[in-house]
Amino acid sequence: MNERFEILESTLVSLLKSKKYSTLRDILVTMNPNDIAQIMGGLEEERIPLLFRLLPKELAAETFVEMDTDAQEMLIQGFSDTELKEIVDELYVDDAADLVEEMPANVVKRILKQATPEMRNSINQILRYPENSAGSIMTTEYVALRPDMTVGESLKQIRRKGVDKETIYTCYVTDNRTLIGVVSVKDLLLAPTDDVVISDIMLRNIISVTTQTDQEEVARMLSKYGFLAMPVVDSDNRMVGIVTFDDAMTVLQEEVTEDIEIMAGMTPSEDSYLKTTPWEMFKNRFPWLLLLMVSATFTGMIITSFESALAQVVVLTAFIPMLMGTGGNSGSQSSVTVIRALSLGELKFSDMGIVVWKELRTSLLCGIVLGVACFGKVYLVDNLLMGNPDVTMWIALVVSLALVVTVILAKLVGCVLPLVAKKLGFDPAVMASPFITTIVDALSLLIYFMFATMILHL
Amino acid sequence: MNERFEILESTLVSLLKSKKYSTLRDILVTMNPNDIAQIMGGLEEERIPLLFRLLPKELAAETFVEMDTDAQEMLIQGFSDTELKEIVDELYVDDAADLVEEMPANVVKRILKQATPEMRNSINQILRYPENSAGSIMTTEYVALRPDMTVGESLKQIRRKGVDKETIYTCYVTDNRTLIGVVSVKDLLLAPTDDVVISDIMLRNIISVTTQTDQEEVARMLSKYGFLAMPVVDSDNRMVGIVTFDDAMTVLQEEVTEDIEIMAGMTPSEDSYLKTTPWEMFKNRFPWLLLLMVSATFTGMIITSFESALAQVVVLTAFIPMLMGTGGNSGSQSSVTVIRALSLGELKFSDMGIVVWKELRTSLLCGIVLGVACFGKVYLVDNLLMGNPDVTMWIALVVSLALVVTVILAKLVGCVLPLVAKKLGFDPAVMASPFITTIVDALSLLIYFMFATMILHL
Numbered sequence: 001m002n003e004r005f006e007i008l009e010s011t012l013v014s015l016l017k018s019k020k021y022s023t024l025r026d027i028l029v030t031m032n033p034n035d036i037a038q039i040m041g042g043l044e045e046e047r048i049p050l051l052f053r054l055l056p057k058e059l060a061a062e063t064f065v066e067m068d069t070d071a072q073e074m075l076i077q078g079f080s081d082t083e084l085k086e087i088v089d090e091l092y093v094d095d096a097a098d099l100v101e102e103m104p105a106n107v108v109k110r111i112l113k114q115a116t117p118e119m120r121n122s123i124n125q126i127l128r129y130p131e132n133s134a135g136s137i138m139t140t141e142y143v144a145l146r147p148d149m150t151v152g153e154s155l156k157q158i159r160r161k162g163v164d165k166e167t168i169y170t171c172y173v174t175d176n177r178t179l180i181g182v183v184s185v186k187d188l189l190l191a192p193t194d195d196v197v198i199s200d201i202m203l204r205n206i207i208s209v210t211t212q213t214d215q216e217e218v219a220r221m222l223s224k225y226g227f228l229a230m231p232v233v234d235s236d237n238r239m240v241g242i243v244t245f246d247d248a249m250t251v252l253q254e255e256v257t258e259d260i261e262i263m264a265g266m267t268p269s270e271d272s273y274l275k276t277t278p279w280e281m282f283k284n285r286f287p288w289l290l291l292l293m294v295s296a297t298f299t300g301m302i303i304t305s306f307e308s309a310l311a312q313v314v315v316l317t318a319f320i321p322m323l324m325g326t327g328g329n330s331g332s333q334s335s336v337t338v339i340r341a342l343s344l345g346e347l348k349f350s351d352m353g354i355v356v357w358k359e360l361r362t363s364l365l366c367g368i369v370l371g372v373a374c375f376g377k378v379y380l381v382d383n384l385l386m387g388n389p390d391v392t393m394w395i396a397l398v399v400s401l402a403l404v405v406t407v408i409l410a411k412l413v414g415c416v417l418p419l420v421a422k423k424l425g426f427d428p429a430v431m432a433s434p435f436i437t438t439i440v441d442a443l444s445l446l447i448y449f450m451f452a453t454m455i456l457h458l
Numbered sequence: 459m460n461e462r463f464e465i466l467e468s469t470l471v472s473l474l475k476s477k478k479y480s481t482l483r484d485i486l487v488t489m490n491p492n493d494i495a496q497i498m499g500g501l502e503e504e505r506i507p508l509l510f511r512l513l514p515k516e517l518a519a520e521t522f523v524e525m526d527t528d529a530q531e532m533l534i535q536g537f538s539d540t541e542l543k544e545i546v547d548e549l550y551v552d553d554a555a556d557l558v559e560e561m562p563a564n565v566v567k568r569i570l571k572q573a574t575p576e577m578r579n580s581i582n583q584i585l586r587y588p589e590n591s592a593g594s595i596m597t598t599e600y601v602a603l604r605p606d607m608t609v610g611e612s613l614k615q616i617r618r619k620g621v622d623k624e625t626i627y628t629c630y631v632t633d634n635r636t637l638i639g640v641v642s643v644k645d646l647l648l649a650p651t652d653d654v655v656i657s658d659i660m661l662r663n664i665i666s667v668t669t670q671t672d673q674e675e676v677a678r679m680l681s682k683y684g685f686l687a688m689p690v691v692d693s694d695n696r697m698v699g700i701v702t703f704d705d706a707m708t709v710l711q712e713e714v715t716e717d718i719e720i721m722a723g724m725t726p727s728e729d730s731y732l733k734t735t736p737w738e739m740f741k742n743r744f745p746w747l748l749l750l751m752v753s754a755t756f757t758g759m760i761i762t763s764f765e766s767a768l769a770q771v772v773v774l775t776a777f778i779p780m781l782m783g784t785g786g787n788s789g790s791q792s793s794v795t796v797i798r799a800l801s802l803g804e805l806k807f808s809d810m811g812i813v814v815w816k817e818l819r820t821s822l823l824c825g826i827v828l829g830v831a832c833f834g835k836v837y838l839v840d841n842l843l844m845g846n847p848d849v850t851m852w853i854a855l856v857v858s859l860a861l862v863v864t865v866i867l868a869k870l871v872g873c874v875l876p877l878v879a880k881k882l883g884f885d886p887a888v889m890a891s892p893f894i895t896t897i898v899d900a901l902s903l904l905i906y907f908m909f910a911t912m913i914l915h916l
Contacts, residue, residue, distance in 0.1 A: 030663040034683050159647050168644050169627050185643060186626050189617050205488040223711065225492050226704030228686070245703055246684030249710070253681065256714045257798055263718075264794035264891065265787050273799035274812065278819035285791050286824050289865075290831060292787050296780035297835070303776040304846070311772050318761040320775075321782060321899050322754035329723050329750055329892045333743050336722035340715055341731035354732065361736035366744050373748060377755075388762070407747075433722065433891055434787045441779050 009039050016047060025054045033059060037066035049078050061090030068275065069102045076107050085114040092166050093119060094139035094247070097126040126241075134218045135211030137251065138232045138241030143171040145198055147180060152194030158185070167244055170229050173202045179231055179239040182206055208233050211240060216255045219248040220345055259343055263336060263432035265292065292434050298442045299324075306449045309458040315390040316452060319378070319399045320445070324437075327406040327444040330366060332433035334359050334414030339428045342418060349423040355415050363411035371404035398455050402448040409447070410440045467497050474505060483512045491517060495524035507536050519548030526733070527560045534565050543572040550624050551577060552597035552705070555584040584699075592676045593669030595709065596690045596699030601629040603656055605638060610652030616643070625702055628687050631660045637689055637697040640664055666691050669698060674713045677706040678803055717801055721794060721890035723750065746892065753896050757782075760903045767907065767916040773848040774910060777836070777857045778903070782895075785864040785902040788824060790891035792817050792872030797886045800876060807881040813873050821869035829862035856913050860906040867905070868898045 008031070015024045028036060028051075036055070040048050040063070048071060055063060064072060064087055076084060088096065088111060096115065100108050100123055112120055122140045129135025143165050145154050154171065162168040171188075173181035181202030191201060208231040209218050222230050222245055229242040258268040267284040269276050276284075303310070303320075310317055338355060341347040347355065379396035382388050414436050418428035452458055466489070473482045486494060486509075494513070498506050498521070506529060513521060522530060522545055534542060546554065546569060554573065558566050558581055570578055580598045587593025601623050603612050612629065620626040629646075631639035639660030649659060666689040667676050680688050680703055687700040716726040725742040727734050734742075761768070761778075768774055796813060799805040805813065837854035840846050872894050876886035910916055 030661075032663065032665060032683060155647070162644060163648055168647070185647075186620060189613070189626070189643075190621055203488075205490065207490060223704070223707040225490060226707075228703075245707070246681070249681040249684075249703070249707060252707070252710065253802065257802070260718065260721075260794060260798050264790050266791050266795070269795075272802075272804045273795060274804060274809070276816075278816055278823065281795075281816070281820040282823040282827075285788075285820070286827060289784060289787055289791075289824060289828055293780060293784045293828060293832065293861075294835065296783045297839075299779035299783075300776040303779070304773070307772050307776070310775060311769065314765050314769050315762070317768060317775050317778075318758040318765070320778065321757035321761070321903070322751060324779060324782070325754045325757075325895065325899060326747060326751045328895070329747055330743075332722050332891070333724050333747075336718060337724070337727075337731060337739075340718050344711070344715070344730075346730045346732060351732070358734075358736055358739070362739040362743065365736065365740040366747060369740075369744060370747055370751060374751065377752065382758075433790070437783065437786070441783060445779070 005035060005038075008035065009042070012039055012051075013043070016043075016051060021054060024051075028055055029059065033062035034066050036063045040067060040071060045074065049075060057086055058090055061087050065091065065095045072099065073103060073107060076103070076110065081110070081114060084110060088114045088119070089116070092139050093122040093141055094126065094137065094166070097123045097136075100127065129211050132215045133211060134209045134213040134215060134230075134232045134243055135241070137215050137218075137247055138211070138243050139166045140241045141165050142229070142231075142239075142242045143168050144239065145171050145173050145183065147173050147175055147197075147199035147202065149198045150194060151188050151191045151196045151198070151201070154183075154188055154198060155194070158188075167229050167242070170227070170242075172231055172239055172242075173198055174239050177238040179206060179208060179233050179237060180204070182231070206231065208237075209243075210235065215243075215251045216343075218243050219251040219255070222248040223252065255343075259339070259429045262427060262429035263339065265289070265432075265434035288434065292438055295438050296441070299445055302442060302445045302449070306452075309449065309452060312458055313390075313395070313452070313456060315388070315395060316398075316448075320448070323399070323402055323406060323444045323448055324441045326370065326403060327410045327440040328433065328437035330363070330407045331410035331414035331436040331440045334363075334411045335418055335432050335436045338415045338418045339432055342422055342428050347419070349419055352416070352419050355419065356412065359411045359415040360408070363408040366411070367404040367407035370407055371400040374403050375400035394455055398448070398451045401455075402444065402451045405447050405451075406440070406444040409443055410436070413439055413443070463493060463496075466493065467500070470497055470509075471501070474501075474509060479512060482509075486513055487517065491520035492524050494521045498525060498529060503532065507533060515544055516548055519545050523549065523553045530557065531561060531565060534561070534568065539568070539572060542568060546572045546577070547574070550597050551580040551599055552584065552595065552624070552699075555581045555594075558585065587669050590673045591669060592667045592671040592673060592688075592690045592701055593698070595673050595676075595705055596669070596701050597624045598699045599623045600687070600689075600697075600700045601626050602697065603629050603631050603641065605631050605633055605655075605657035605660065607656050608652060609646050609649045609654045609656070609659070612641075612646055612656060613652070616646075625687050625700070628685070628700075630689055630697055630700070631656055632697050635696040637664060637666060637691055637695060638662070640689070664689065666695075667701070668693065673701075673709045674801075676701050677709040677713070680706040681710065713801075717797070717887045720885060720887035721797065723747070723890075723892035750892050750896055754899070756900045757903055760900060760907070764907045764910075767910060770916055771848075771853070771910070771914060773846070773853060774856075774906075778906070781857070781860055781864060781902045781906055782899045784828065784861060785868045785898040786891065786895035788821070788865045789868035789872035789894040789898045792821075792869045793876055793890050793894045796873045796876045797890055800880055800886050805877070807877055810874070810877050813877065814870065817869045817873040818866070821866040824869070825862040825865035828865055829858040832861050833858035852913055856906070856909045859913075860902065860909045863905050863909075864898070864902040867901055868894070871897055871901070 040051060052060060052075060096119060100111060126136060141164055143158055158168050169185045171183050172179055173183060181204050183198055183202040187201050207225060211232055211234055218230055229244045231239060232241045232243060234240050261268045265288040269284055375396050378391060378399050379393055382391040417431040421428045421431050498509060510533060558569060584594060599622055601616055616626050627643045629641050630637055631641060639662050641656055641660040645659050665683060669690055669692055676688055687702045689697060690699045690701060692698050719726045723746040727742055833854050836849060836857050837851055840849040875889040879886045879889050
């Protein structure tokens, strides 16, 4: 596939350079708008409007939607009012609303001036919903049928009005704007005769979301049920729009990227990697590094307060990184597993007991086996094999015992914190490795020095 | 939504307990198979077959597909041959193939005995493809049209044969089994007359995958293009099946969970969190912890070799956790960002230069600002405010310089390793935080002791 794309790309670029515009147009009309947008993304800026003007109206609008914000803005700035109107007329309402959200004020004014009053209303309606809600990503263009229509009449209506709808395959049956049923084009086509009445074949057990539902929840439900579109209703169960599966897939991908970035201790980035400037990356990463660096002061203070003990048995220092590292890894294993299960909707706060019991048994297994391995490694390898007389059996015991307790505590902290964060309304992803590691670092040192003081009588 | 589901669940359970089977059946037939499967998952085992037998044939099959493997096996073990045949007949080929892959041998034998010879062939064909390939997740049930058919004939064919197809909305135009075009039901319905010939309206620029394409790549392409289904062709461009968007969404979710688990240093789990036993969790987590613990020996060895220096200036020890922690966090920020960009297809190996240049500038910004903050914090707070005379300006200088260099190196290692892993054919996710942290821990110590030796003349 990538090969095919690269051949297409180089052909188009060379046709563009040799100004073979009519051949170029012939190829462009057969192409997928996504691919065209991607190729435009790789062109020098001054070439984009030229290529764009070669596209027929509908394909131009579809391509426009797939382009990145900078290129869109550049194109609009160069458009005449007539050109802009042609594009805006072809846009689906949800795409137009996205555009209005992302463009600077002067561009927005031009876009809204070119939109029909009807579209302007729909855009404004969508923009009123909170960010990341079903209302803000829905489209108001769906096929609505009445319950008393026949299959034949319904198909006729779809044929008449379907061209402007984002999906025609799922139709919504409304009575006085209240959503009362769902019927698919498959049901319509496979109905025994054209005279069957919609209310006899429609599905009445409707799964829907409200305009306020979080977009991630909508996407997860679409994925769970395998729907083509999810109906969006207002608080009175009146149909206001649909969220289509392709938008849901995009939402899922974006939310996952966001989760992963937060889990690695970063503010989520707005753009793709190659579009993000070093300065933006600095702004996303620096505050977290600073916060974590400052909170590492605690570990420093713990070490300082045991300085005299360390000065007596300097070899203890050598095991600090291993202890803290293993503790941190154990903790982040648990926290990341629980965070993912939370974001897949597999866990809720009330499962806390089950989670803690499961992690406790897992951590006992991990802790004890690791402790034994550690004792063997420290005593046998460091003392006997490498002949370091400072590493006595007692030192090995201190290190191993500290390791066992650290692993167990790390796993418990790791599984509890994301659940608590969720309950308190924070994003559980914040509780992933950097955060857990900082807590576990301090914990592991305290445990280590406690065992050292007890066993070595420091 | 969850509330609605919980009300449904408690109603069904109480009806089941009071043996009101006909009311129960009336409610079940209006429900979504996903919801029924989820409710069954929460029932005591002996109740599942009872509830299942209340479902009408088609709904029973749809529900069966959504159940987890254990419940499926239990049901099949209890089925008579006739019951099994009824379910198998209703299954789509891809779901049947999934079932055959997951069931133990004796159950598989019974399933294959009940399948029609045609379905048996299709199942066997799907099973021959490598795991996680497009071939292994495709279904062979799609609508095929001939280029010389009219729109009217096509619609008639869909009405006649569509009931058994997983999607009817995208139809594939084949000539002697070679895929030559795609046409949607929307195109058919919106065609000006029923006499239009398919070859005149079909899309000829086909985007397809081969049976060998990785399922993640297929899912990503489906998501990129917003298709309902992706055609799968063999090496001679002959149409063999389709992958539908709902399967693709599931693949995307699973692959993300896998990536996240690997990034946190775990072997990906086969089951959901609540289904995974502590013993399985131990097996997934322990080997990584052991590996990382053993590799932390290097950090111990580095510290041991600088033991005499540390004994002279014990206060140096206090800053080790902060240095290693900040280095680890910086490195995992970069590695996780690059890993995610790789798995979204935003980056390839040849972008190495761009990535390194971007991370270098980011790391200079992060490193220098953090270094200044660190110097201020160590010198002003630890020395002047907390009155620790051991923390001289020279110590603050050593710590800050080590921090700057560590952050820069950590970010560079963090961005390069995933790209190299990808190039060498490993999963880049392996190069995430635990792995990077281990490398960076050792690096940061070496840098720290180097500056200490130079500046403090140890």
